[in-house]
Amino acid sequence: MILKNHKLRLLLGIAFFSFLFALVVPTAVNATPGPGIAVKPNYPSTQFDQGGSFFFKTKPGEPQTITMDVANLANYSQTLTIEPTTAYTSKDGSITYKPGKVPYDRTLKYKMRDLVKEKKQKITVGANQTKKVSFTVTPPKKDYKGIILGALYVKTENRNDNVNANNVNLNNKLSLVMPIMIKSQDKKVNPKLTVPSIKPDKSGSQTLINTKLANERPTTIKGMTVTDRIYRKGNSKKTLSKNKQYQLSMAPNSNFNMQNDFGKNALLPGTYHLSLRAHDENGNHWKIEKDFNVSIKDSVIYNNNNWWWIALLVALFLIILLLLYLIYRQKRKQKELLNNQAK
Structure with a gap:
């Protein structure tokens, strides 16, 4: 019995010191089995702050070169593509930089992608190595109001040998962005929220009302709360649909559709009214009242069963x-x- 207790104490002692050893000895973080990458901006002399992204002042038509360090944190060589993109607002109401076909707002005058000389770069970075890349930004030839927002979008390529023990392709691509924001003036620009259109839509069997929200100024909207309700014109006491969304953000001169669920209410032909209130974290407030019409054709197509x-x-x-x-x-x-x- 004494022998068994001695063995038990010995095992507990080994476990305890192993735990302390694990706390003291650092774990290597520069080598990962997955496609880990990191980026760091090298700030230009015209940089406003060092918040982890490019934000600098430009002179009319004067090109400026920016550089960025790209680190490969994986234990194998990686091929990356880097391309400039223009900021826009995603369908869920957030600022995004993902490349692809984007329905830009009619008020957008300058696109960051068009101002960057190098449209796409492909680089190979060795295991646990870092490589510097450079891009040339040429601003508009005249002073412009507000900001122009975009990013350098970094994406890993698939590896042919990226398979697990069961010979299954992991296909774990990784992407990240390095925002770029430029301005030529110090004058503050306040955002302007508008509703260009209101149209019925459908998701499965559910009737929806798409309210297009647009930020028509060259500045961002952050921390926005939007509350709305929809009713038939002339009958404001009966609310047919209401919606409230928090922490929305919008890119300069961009738009997105905010959806109202019409529930079990019938979408009949006629005139409806949208009553919308919004405010952001910078103290901007908006009040929008707008009528919209539903035709007989819309009623037949979009009604909820x-x-x-x-x-x-x-x-x-x-x-x-x-x-x-x-x-x-x-x-x-x-x-x-x-x-x-x-x-």
Whole structure:
């Protein structure tokens, strides 16, 4: 019994000192099995602050070269693509820089991607190595209001040998962004929130109302709260749909669709009204009141399984066609009768 207790104490002692050893000895962080990467900006002399991204002042038409260190944290060589992008607002109401086809807002005058000379660079960085890349930013030839926002979008390429023990392709690409923000003036620009359009839509069997929110100024909106409600014009006491969203952000001169769920309410033809209130973290407030129309065609297409309303609309349409036909036939008979009397 004494021997067993001695062994137990010995095991507990080994476990305790192993735990202390694990706390004291540092773990290597510069080699990872996955496609780890990191980037660091080398700030130009015109940089405003050192917050981890490029934010510098420009002179009209004067090119400026920026450099960035790209670190490969993986234990194998990696090929990366780096391309400039223009900031826009994603469908969930956040500032994003992902490349691809983007429906830019009509008020956007300058795109960061168009101002960067190098459209895409592909580099190979050795295991646990760092490589410097450079890009040339040429600002507009005239002074511009507000800011121009974009980024350098860094993405890893797939490896042919990136498989696990079961010979399954892991396909674990990694991407990150280095924001670029430039300005030529120190004058502050306040954002302007508008609603260019309100249209019905559908997701599966659910009826939605898409309210397009647009930031029409060359500055960002951050920490925005939006509250709205929709009702038939002239009947403000009955709310058909309401929505509240928090912590939204918008890129300069961009837009996105905020969706209202219409629930079980029938989307009937007629005029509706949107009442919207919004404010951001910088103290800007907006109040928007806007009418929008729903046509018979929209009602048939986008209604939320209210088949009896659709059937009623179709029946009314057929009745109208029948009445038009009867009126046409009656006029034709009258014309024939007049012609016969004239003979």
